[in-house]
Amino acid sequence: MEQTSSKRIGFFDLWQNPEVKMTGRLIILLFLLFLMMTSTGIHYFGEQFKKEYVESNAAMMGALVKEHPELQDDLAVLLSKDISDEDKKQGIAILSEYGISATMSMKFFPEISDLFSSLLVLTTGSLLLFFMSSFSLNFFFINRIYKRIRELTGYADQILEGGSISPLKEMREGDFSKLTHSFNRMRFVIQKNIEELQKEKQFLADLMSDISHQLKTPLAALTMYNDILTEKELSKEQKLMFLDQGRQQLERMNWLIQSLLKLAKLDVGAIQFQKKNASLSRTVQGSVEILKDFAVQKGVEVKVTTDEECFMKHDTDWLTEALLNVIKNAIEHTPSSGMVSVMLEKSETLYRIQIRDEGEGIEADEIHNIFKRFYKGKKNKKSGSVGIGLSLSKAIVEGHNGMIQVESSMGEGTTFSFLFPIGG
Incomplete structure (x- = not known):
């Protein structure tokens, strides 16, 4: 230069x-x-x-x-x-x-x-x-x-x-004007970097706090199961039951840590989406196929409807992750013999993926909180959910220049809509 x-x-x-x-x-x-x-x-x-x-x-x-x-x-x-x-x-x-x-x-x-x-x-x-x-x-x-x-x-x-200082008053012309402008730009860049460092520091502290807080429950459960197995006389069936519960807690911890790491990487921009012009229809159908056995276990039917073959630049792995979190959430909140509908539509300006369940619905005052990390609705306080899946899905969708809309009616169900601009 x-x-x-x-x-x-x-x-x-x-x-x-x-x-x-x-x-x-x-x-x-x-x-x-x-x-x-x-x-x-x-x-x-x-x-x-x-x-x-x-x-x-x-x-x-x-x-x-x-x-x-x-x-x-x-x-x-x-x-x-x-x-x-x-x-x-x-x-x-x-x-x-x-x-x-x-x-x-x-x-x-x-x-x-x-x-x-x-x-x-x-x-x-x-x-x-x-x-x-x-x-x-x-x-x-x-x-x-x-x-x-x-x-x-x-x-x-x-x-x-350091500290907050006002920008220098710039003259209209001359070398001092250019120098003053450069100083003001330098001040802006340095202050922005300091703010980013402070945010990253706070983010790291919050992340460590979140991980330690979320691991307390499964770790306590594992400790209790281990104490029971080592200190009490149990039948073979009881031992297998506690071992299975321990395995579930380990799987939960593994999923939690993996999800937190993914979300952390997305938050700090450490992940570059590998976007390719691929079939959006196949991505949607593939996500539903992964959860097929889970839906059968829950007694829930998942119906997929797609328009014409839709192609969009996206990272299939990450977008599948976002869809899995929302579809799995819909299956979990739909009663047995109920149905979850997944629909892909294309309009003149955008692609829309709608995921509708027949669950109990979300109260109006909770909708603006459901994407917050570790947030649990009033009806999920005692469930095994840790409230991180929707946060991860939102970050992934926004990383594809999209957005998520939520509509819900108490007693009728909830609809999540992924919106992606065509050509975006």
Whole structure:
């Protein structure tokens, strides 16, 4: 994956940062202000120099005319005409004879010296002002950037320390906006992982509690049977009876542990359903066939009705497990000589598997609890049921993007409906 740090940052990418935009605009503004001040100063001193030049020529002409009035017109003409290089050289030579040259100190030219000093003060002041403004501006924005970095550092420390913290306020654009967004995403992911770990920890604690609680009864029964077999004189028939009861308790424990492990794996997503496009009709019929002998023992007829051959992507083993739990539950609650009907229907939008019994029904205030783990209805408190089969069936059906609906009438029976969207 390409690393962000390896990407070359162009001018336009950098310009997206609001700090860079504001700094650039203020620097341009300061430069324009400095340029305007410098131009105004140069223009002012140019005017002053022109004034000094005119006044100097005027003073010289006044002095000459005072001594030689007859030269007034000639001097005026000379000052207004262009001066040739030859005239300039001749004048420089004459002035040199009297010790006047360009190498003389500025103190002998007070007017020019004053102008130069003022220009130097203006230029130095402008440069100093520009430097101080730029330095202050740079310090302000660097401090602002580092303040933001310190905020992000503190925010990162809070994330590492754990606990619930509010997301950072994100700016509209720029690298800090992207960094803030990444921090907020990191906070969300870390907090979500922490919550998941806490849920898994609680789930494990609940699972251990459930297993230990559910194993107490069969373990106590096995201990009692063992004590009876070892401490009392029993007939062969009595021994066989207690051994058979012990075997039943062992089978119950084995089924309980296997069911709990399956449910635990489904809860934590440790099982990946191997979904294949297979016949749903065969899965339903196969589930009923497995329970055929059990139904005969209970004296219950199981009637299967399927529409046309239905194909759906599903894990046949796991969906069979879900069907077995509900069909077995229906057989157990149907009186002898009663009937359990299993029907597969296909509509335009979904597949429906209905399992209806002729049992005593479920009270309305219990229906929303029957899928809770280890829940027993009021009429099942003394039965051998541990209340885990329906929870397992619900988890399996939901793992196939389906849902289970329950309808029940007291004294008439209960209908469980497995609903699977076509193409889901």
